Amino acid sequence: NSKVIQTPRYLVKGQGQKAKMRCIPEKGHPVVFWYQQNKNNEFKFLINFQNQEVLQQIDMTEKRFSAECPSNSPCSLEIQSSEAGDSALYLCASSLETKNAEQFFGPGTRLTVL
Amino acid sequence: TQTVSQSDAHVTVFEGDSVELRCNYSYGGSIYLSWYIQHHGRGLQFLLKYYSGNPVVQGVNGFEAEFSKSDSSFHLRKASVHWSDSAVYFCAVSSSNSGTYQRFGTGTKLQVVP
Known part of the structure; x- marks a missing residue:
């Protein structure tokens, strides 16, 4: 688990x-x-980190989100200015390797933008 | 175009029946394939994975999947389902040609009738 x-x-x-x-x-x-998992079960990769360094991120994340994984603190994802289309389940996963390794998912944060 | 396709949005079976949930992909390079289960309102739980070796892989709770390079498929199977298997199942793919993150299908909702 x-x-x-x-x-x-x-x-x-x-x-x-x-x-x-x-x-x-x-x-x-x-x-x-x-x-990001939307109500139609479409997943969108946002960003990933290896330790504190960003490995990859999509254009939307670069422009409207800020994210970090400081050492000895929780990782965070912040939407700077929420839009209705941001309403979704945000899933965090962690892994031992950058690829070809099992990703372990958290329960998610369900964001509703009114 | 790189895609992950789960052709069945909904599958309904009776308890004790066998079931196969289909996943097809179109990616180049070496492939890493996974199946996840998501119960309502919860995060993703890992079921099984394939990267290399025996194309039939065993997972948790009696699930297995078979990789077929010729069919570009990774179908999930269970010989005898239980009502608690009712959930949404997601196929995910990552490849050496397409970055470190997984691409997900849009899921198959499995309903097991007691």
């Missing part, structure tokens, strides 16, 4: 507000992924 912790489980924001969520990866996992 996964031990990835995500907080909060639910987040409600108005349009234009900041929305911040956190993730504690499994102990010893240096790689962290963030995905």
